Amino acid sequence: MPWGEYELTSIPGNLLWNTTGITILDSSQITSARGLYIDSNNTLYVTDAGVVWKLLNNTTNATIAVGISQLPGSNSTQLNSPQDVYVDKYGNMYVSDFLNHRIQKYINGSADGITVAGLSGTPGFELNLLNSPARFTFDSTDTYFYVNDYGNNRTMKYLTNSTTGNNGSLVAGGDVGNNSNTSLNGPGGIDYLPSISDTLFISNLLGHSIIRWIPGASSGFFVAGVPGVAGSNSTLLNQPRGIKLDKYLNMYVVDSGNHRVQLFCANNQTAITVAGTGIAGNSTTELNGPRGVEFDAEMNMYVTDSGNIRVQKFLRL
Template sequence: PSDTFVTSDGIYVLDTKNYRVQKWLKNGINATIVAGITGTPGGTSSNTTFSTSYGLFIDQFGSIYVSDQGNCRILRFPPNSVSGTIGDWIAGTGVSGYGWQGFASPTGIFVDSNQAVYVADTSNHRIQKYNFGACYGMTVAGTGYAGNSLNQLQNPTSVVVDSDGCLYISDQNNHRILRWAPEACAGECIAGCSMTPGTRPDQLNHPSDIAFDSQGSLYVSDTWNNRVQKFAILNGTGAYKILESST
C-alpha cells in the first residue's frame, strides 16, 4: 500500500501492487474493493483498471481519485463504486510528457472544495492544477526544471491546499516542505530549510507525504529517516514559523 485516505465512514487504502483501492470500515473488518480489479494492471485502453499508482484522494462528494503513475494520468471513480466500475479519465495524456496536458510520474493529488485537482507532477518538478472539467492544466508551483531556489522544486511528491488557497508541498529531493501562496512566484520554506538531509528534529530526508490535523499541526512522512515528524505551526498576522517538532 502506498497511500491512505480517512473519511467519516472508513479508511481507503491504495493497494499499489494489487492495482486496487480498498475501503475498510471503522471496525477494520470486511474490506471492499472500490476501484480497480485485484491483480489486474491496466493500460490506457481501459478506465476500469490502472497501473502502478501512488496518489489517492476522496472528495467531499465521495468520488475517488487515483494518480495512475504508470499511465501518466488521473482517474476519478464515482461514489459507491465497486471493483470493475469504469472511471473517468480527467487529466493526463496516457504517456509521459511535459506540456499543459502532460505528466511525468504523477504522484500526490489533492482536490479542493471547487473540485479543482492539484497534482504533484514529480518528474516534471512542478505542481499542476486542473479546474473542474478543464482539458488543460496550469502550473501553480515550480518552473518545470529541477532546482533548489524558492521558485523551484525537485521531485515533489505531495501537495495539500488549505482554505486560503495556499499550497503545502513535499519537495522530496530538496528535503524540505514549502508553503506557496496563491499566485505567488515562489514559495517559502517551513520545514527542512537547510536542505541538508539529516536526523535532527529540524531536518528531513526525502519527505514523501504531508498532512494537517484539525489544530493546524503538520505531519511529515520523513521517508529515509523511517519516522513521522510533527511540526507545530504558528500562523498569525503575517508570521509563519515552526514552533517545534517531534517524532
C-alpha cells in the same frame, strides 16, 4: 477566497511553524513512512510497507488498522506498498494499494478490503485498470474520489460505492507522460478544496512541477516549479510528492528531492521553506526524502520522513 488575493509576505492567519520537529513514530514501531491522514479526532493514519498504522490522539503506541505486518500480498486482507490512506465520515477507510494496482475500501472496522478501483494484481491503461495508483483526494460528501494513476500519467475519478472497480473516468492527463500542459508526468500528490475551488492541484513527481487542472478539461496550467527542470531554489522543485491546500489556497508541497516542505501562497510561484533545511539529514530540523504532509485541527504539521523512517510533527507557533 479568490485566487490571487494574498501575497507571499502576508500569509493569512499568520501561519508559522517551529522548525524543530517532534518524532511521533519511528523505526521502533514502523518500517517505512509514506502517506498519512489525520481525521477529525486527530487520529493519525500512516501507510507502511504492507500495513496502515493508526495512532490515537495523545498516545504514543500505534496499532495496525489494516494489512498484515511483514506479509505483503494481494488477497482481501493484505496490502503491498500502500501509498495513501483516507477515512470518511462514516469510518470507512480507503487505501491506495500501489503494487496491487487497486484502491481498497474497508467498511467501518473491517479487516477485509473491497476493491473500488482497478483490478488486483493487473496493471493496465484501460479505464477499468490502474497502474501503480499513488495518492488520492475525496469530494466533500465522500461520493467520489480522484486518484493519481502514476504508471499511466493520468488522474482518474471513481465512485466510492463501487464494488467492481471498473467505473472509472479519465479527468486529467493520459497514457504518455511529458511536461506539456496537456499531460501529467509521474503524478504523485493531489488535493483540492471543492468548497473553494473546483480545480485539482497535482504534483508531477517526474516533471518537478505542480499543475492545476479542472476535472475533464483537455489541459491545465502550471502553478509551481518549472516543468521538466529540477532545482533547489525558491522557485524550483525536485520530485515533489505530497501536496496539501489550506482554506486560503496556500499550497504546501513535499519537495522530496530537496528534503523539505515548501509553502506557496496563493498566486505566488516563489516558496518559503516551512520544514527541513534542503539538505538530507536526521536531526530534529532535517528531513530525508519526505513523502507526505498533513495538518491536525490546530494546524500542527505532520510529515512522513521516509528516509529516516519516522513521522515528524512541527508545532504551529
